[in-house]
Each structure stands twice: as C-alpha cells, then as structure tokens.
Amino acid sequence: MLAAMPDSAPSPVSAGGASPRAGGDACPGTLRLHRADDGALARVRIPGGVLDPGRADALLVAAERFGDGELHLTSRGNVQLRGLGTECGGGLAGLLTDAGLLPSAAHERARNIVASPLAGLDGSPSLAGWLAELDRLVCGSPAAAALSGRFLFALDAGGGDVDALGADVTLIARGPDALLRIGAGDEVFRVPADAAPRAALRAAEAFLRAAHGGGAAHVAAAAPGSGALQDSGSPASAASQDSGSSVPAASQASGSPASAPQVSAAWRVRDLPDDVRTELVRSIGATAGPAVHHPRPRPRKAAAPAPGPVGATAAVSVGVPLGRLTPAQWRLLTETARRYGGELRLTPWRGIVVPGPFPRQEAAEALRALAGAGLITTADSPWTGVGACIGHPGCAKSLADVRAEAGAVVSGEGSAATAAGRSAAGAEAGAAVGRPGRLPVYWSGCERRCGHPHGEWIDVVATPDGHRISHVRGERREPATTVRNDDPARLAAAVAEARAL
Structure with missing residues (x-):
C-alpha cells in the first residue's frame, strides 16, 4: 500500500513552512512507500552503510525487477529505489527479507545508523562490533520501533567525521572507552566501550519517554547506566527479535505492524522543548558518569573520504555523481568488493568505500575502471561536492530539473564565457565553472531542500522566478542572490563564484 505523503519534512533552513510535526512522520521505508511522480519510492536502511556483495546483488535485483534499475544513495548512507510499481510491496519485502536486509518489520525505519566509513582502514579503530550490536539491540527493543524515520544514531571512530552530522545519539571511540553524546550538545559522557551500544539504545529509549511527555521521572528511568534492559528491552514478538531473525513477507507487506508503539510527537x-532536552541529558548523565566537555566538530567542509586510494591502498574511495548509480556502475562496484575484501561501505556523503586490501598496482587498476564507469576517483573532479535533490520530473513539488542544471554547470555548458565577460569577478567565476569549488553546493527544486548537506555549503533553490543562491553556515545564512530563469550563463557563473568563497 502506498502512502501519498512527502518523503521528508521541510528543512530547518527553509524560509517559513509548517512545523515538521504537523503532518506526522512520513519518512518512507520498504514497507511504507512514498508516491512520487516517477512511481513509488522505497528507502532501504543499511546500518553503517555496510553491504556484503550478496546483499548488494539483491538491491540491484530489486531495482531492476520492481523499479527503474538505478540505486540512489542518501545522506545517511542508505539506498533508495525509485520508479517502483504500485503492486510491488509484497514482492519487494520478500526479496529484501530473504537477503537479510529487512530483519524486523517493526523496526525497518528505525535502523538509521551512520558510521565512520574509514573505521579500521586509516589507523582508526574498527566499529564493526558496535555496529552489529547496536543494530541487534534496536531490532530487539519494542520501544525502539516508535523511533521516527528521522532519528539518527552515529558511530564515530574518533576523527569527528560523523560526529559532525549532529545525530540524536552519537558514540565516539576514545581509547578503551566511548564517549556518548546526546543531540548536538558539547557535553559527552564516558562509558565503557563494551557497554556503549546498550548505552546508545537506552539513551534513545529515554528520548522516547521524554518525547511522549513522561517528564523527568520517566526520563530518568530509561537512563543508559541503569543496568540491563527491562520491559522496553525484551523482544515482544518474533517480528521484533534480533537482527538474525526474519519476518514473513506477508506481514512486512502490510506496512503497519499492529503491535508497533505510537510514534513520538517529537x-x-x-525537537524537544529546551527544558525537556536539558532534563534528558541530565538524567542520562546521572548514571552514565561525569560529563566531559567535548565540542561537536563543526568543520567548514563535510568530512567525506577523499576519492582515491585510502591508507596505503588498504581501500579505495569513490564519489557518486548526484548519488545516482546505474546498474553497470553498481555491478562494477559489487564485483570489485567481491574480489577485494568482500564489503562495500556507503557513506553519508553519497560515496562508497571498498575496504580491500588492494595490492598497490591493483588499486590503481580498480580506480581506473571505476573512473571509466563515471565515478569520482580524484579530488579535482568537477563533480566533487556537488549534490541535488531528485528534482523535476521525479518530484511534483520541484520547480526545476535541478539535476540537469547541476550537470550543465559541472560540464561547463551554459556559455560561462558570456557571463565571464561582464566583469572581472564574473570572469574569475566563469573560469571556475566545471572545476571543483572550495565549498559544496546543493541544488534543490523547492524550499524543502530534501537531502541537503550539513555545516557550510552553497544553497541553490529553484523559485518561480529563478534560482536563489545563498551561503549557509550551520543554521545561519548570508543574504541571497537571485538569478533569473532566462540567464543560465549567469546562473553557472554565480554558483561558481559562491563556491569559491
């Protein structure tokens, strides 16, 4: 059954717009699909972005059997399938279940976990144990089924890359211990490393109690240091057991497990009121240990892995133009992973890391093949830092085909030389068209800005009259420049000029 609802809430940097809670949580999943202009959309959660070749094969089969054949990476390292038929629900759920990609019908939208994609490859510690355990615990908690599709866990290997994303619950590797961050605050709590995944789950359960209006007493009851999981941690049914269990496709296809708890208002x-959020953090700290001042990283640019070899060719990293992969590109990546190391890691920056290890010469050969397939393998690619929402014609809300517009700017189409002749500043910007900018740029077809990056970036939004270009720094934005729809050359130059700041 399809839900004709938006696939994300209005961006917090949008001008105006309704409260994101006004219409309920409409995040799509694999059981609750989103109806778009190009067909239905399914979002498959991939905890930590980690896929083995067999599951990668299954995703491609799903895309080709039920959708348009392409795989779209999201800003949380998940995969979207587009162009799905309206009657595909049961078949899609069954295929994903058989592949191990849908371990719990009740939790399929709650398994939002990002992890440092270079963990264990660049001298940082491996996060594989944390990732497997946290996913198992989430799928084993009936309470966690009430987490919204937007709630995010992050596992950071210590370098701050995914810590900078501002997840709801973040674990940071720090020597023999872990640091637990709640929300985007600058205070963290030190917990034993072997207890870190359970502490993260308990923090999420405490959030749910707070979000449901339980008050300080209920928040404190779910603090992460209060011992073994109690009523909220024991599986209530086979549909919510650990990640090794499977669920019959018939129950998954319904899209709304009858026993799922009521979804939180926050x-x-x-989204919590300031006093409730403060009490949530205080109550967790009361049992987790003393707070440590550890400011959340706020880098100017996203901490995406640089394309190319990683860690003396222990791995290779590639970017994916606009996050969209053709069947041929996906097959090449999957076969590369199958040959070297047996794993793909999808990143929150719409890239992919193949861990390897690669013999040095073979790493170079693999990168040449991936570059030949149209993937980003060097930092000087003009596609580096360029992103866009799906735009028109895939989305009815979009006012422009922003992917085509972004591609035209990257390729230098639109007569940059014409714009460059108007001024010295224009000439400098025109020369930069088709080359990577210092700042990332994200093209949005409407004010919702679905999938936009975090931190500092150039925001290009289609409007009825043209494109509004502004410089975003966290929640702050500089005064915008608007370029008319009938001046593509000036648009290309203005975007390049803004990215060069």
Missing part, C-alpha cells in the same frame, strides 16, 4: 532530540 521526531528528534532537537
């Missing part, structure tokens, strides 16, 4: 930690 989707994320930042």
Whole structure:
C-alpha cells in the first residue's frame, strides 16, 4: 500500500513552512512507500552503510525487477529505489527479507545508523562490533520501533567525521572507552566501550519517554547506566527479535505492524522543548558518569573520504555523481568488493568505500575502471561536492530539473564565457565553472531542500522566478542572490563564484 505523503519534512533552513510535526512522520521505508511522480519510492536502511556483495546483488535485483534499475544513495548512507510499481510491496519485502536486509518489520525505519566509513582502514579503530550490536539491540527493543524515520544514531571512530552530522545519539571511540553524546550538545559522557551500544539504545529509549511527555521521572528511568534492559528491552514478538531473525513477507507487506508503539510527537532530540532536552541529558548523565566537555566538530567542509586510494591502498574511495548509480556502475562496484575484501561501505556523503586490501598496482587498476564507469576517483573532479535533490520530473513539488542544471554547470555548458565577460569577478567565476569549488553546493527544486548537506555549503533553490543562491553556515545564512530563469550563463557563473568563497 502506498502512502501519498512527502518523503521528508521541510528543512530547518527553509524560509517559513509548517512545523515538521504537523503532518506526522512520513519518512518512507520498504514497507511504507512514498508516491512520487516517477512511481513509488522505497528507502532501504543499511546500518553503517555496510553491504556484503550478496546483499548488494539483491538491491540491484530489486531495482531492476520492481523499479527503474538505478540505486540512489542518501545522506545517511542508505539506498533508495525509485520508479517502483504500485503492486510491488509484497514482492519487494520478500526479496529484501530473504537477503537479510529487512530483519524486523517493526523496526525497518528505525535502523538509521551512520558510521565512520574509514573505521579500521586509516589507523582508526574498527566499529564493526558496535555496529552489529547496536543494530541487534534496536531490532530487539519494542520501544525502539516508535523511533521516527528521522532519528539518527552515529558511530564515530574518533576523527569527528560523523560526529559532525549532529545525530540524536552519537558514540565516539576514545581509547578503551566511548564517549556518548546526546543531540548536538558539547557535553559527552564516558562509558565503557563494551557497554556503549546498550548505552546508545537506552539513551534513545529515554528520548522516547521524554518525547511522549513522561517528564523527568520517566526520563530518568530509561537512563543508559541503569543496568540491563527491562520491559522496553525484551523482544515482544518474533517480528521484533534480533537482527538474525526474519519476518514473513506477508506481514512486512502490510506496512503497519499492529503491535508497533505510537510514534513520538517529537521526531528528534532537537525537537524537544529546551527544558525537556536539558532534563534528558541530565538524567542520562546521572548514571552514565561525569560529563566531559567535548565540542561537536563543526568543520567548514563535510568530512567525506577523499576519492582515491585510502591508507596505503588498504581501500579505495569513490564519489557518486548526484548519488545516482546505474546498474553497470553498481555491478562494477559489487564485483570489485567481491574480489577485494568482500564489503562495500556507503557513506553519508553519497560515496562508497571498498575496504580491500588492494595490492598497490591493483588499486590503481580498480580506480581506473571505476573512473571509466563515471565515478569520482580524484579530488579535482568537477563533480566533487556537488549534490541535488531528485528534482523535476521525479518530484511534483520541484520547480526545476535541478539535476540537469547541476550537470550543465559541472560540464561547463551554459556559455560561462558570456557571463565571464561582464566583469572581472564574473570572469574569475566563469573560469571556475566545471572545476571543483572550495565549498559544496546543493541544488534543490523547492524550499524543502530534501537531502541537503550539513555545516557550510552553497544553497541553490529553484523559485518561480529563478534560482536563489545563498551561503549557509550551520543554521545561519548570508543574504541571497537571485538569478533569473532566462540567464543560465549567469546562473553557472554565480554558483561558481559562491563556491569559491
């Protein structure tokens, strides 16, 4: 059954717009699909972005059997399938279940976990144990089924890359211990490393109690240091057991497990009232240990892995133009993983890391093949840092085909030389068209800005009259420049000029 609802809430940087809680949590999943202009959309959660070749094969089969054949990476390292038929629900659920990609019908939208994609490859510690355990615990908690599709866990290997994303619950590797961050605050709590996944789950359960209006007493009851999981941690049914269990396709296809708890009125930690959020953090700290001042990283640019070889060719990293992969590209990546190391890691920056290890010469050969397939393998690619929402014609809300527009700017189409001749500043910007900019740029077809990056970036939004270009720094934005729809050359130059700041 399809839900004709938007696939994300209005962006917090949007001008105006309704409260994101006004219409309920409409995040799509694999059981609750989103109806778009190009067909139905399914979002498959991939905890930590980690896929083995067999599951990667299954995703491609799903895309080709039920959808348009392409696989779209999201800003949380998940995969979207587009162009799905309206009657595909049961078949899609069955295929994904058989592949191990849908371990719990009740939790399929709650398994939002990002992890440092280079963990264990660049001298940082491996996060594989944390990732497997946290996913198992989430799928084993009936309470966690009430987490919204927007609630996010992050596992950071210590370098701050995914810590900077501002997840709701973040674990940071720090020597023999872990640091637990709640929301985007600068205070963290030190917990034993072997207890870290359980502490993260308990923090999420405490959030749910707070979000449901339970008050300080209920928040404190779910603090992460209060011992073994109690009523909220024991599986209530086979549909919510650990990640090794499977669920019959018939129950998954319904899209609404009857036993799922009521969804919270607050989707994320930042949605809580200030006093409730403060009490949530205080109560967790009361049992987790003393707070440590550890400011959340706020880098100017996203901490995406640089394309190319990683860690003396222990791995290779590639970017994916606009996050969209053709069947041929996906097959090449899957076969590369199958040959070297047996794993793909999808990143929150719409890239992919193949861990390897690669013999040095073979790493170079693999990168040449991936570059030949149209993937980003060097930092000087003009596609580096360029992103866009699906735009028109896939989305009815979009006012422009922003992917085509972004591609035209990257390729230098639109007569940059014409714009460059108007001024010295224009000439410098025109020369930059088709080359990577210092800042990332994200093209949005409407004010919702679905999938936009975090931190500092150039925001290009289609409007009825043209494109509005502004410089975003966290929640702050500089005064915008608007370029008319009938001046593509000036648009290309203005975007390049803004990215060069």
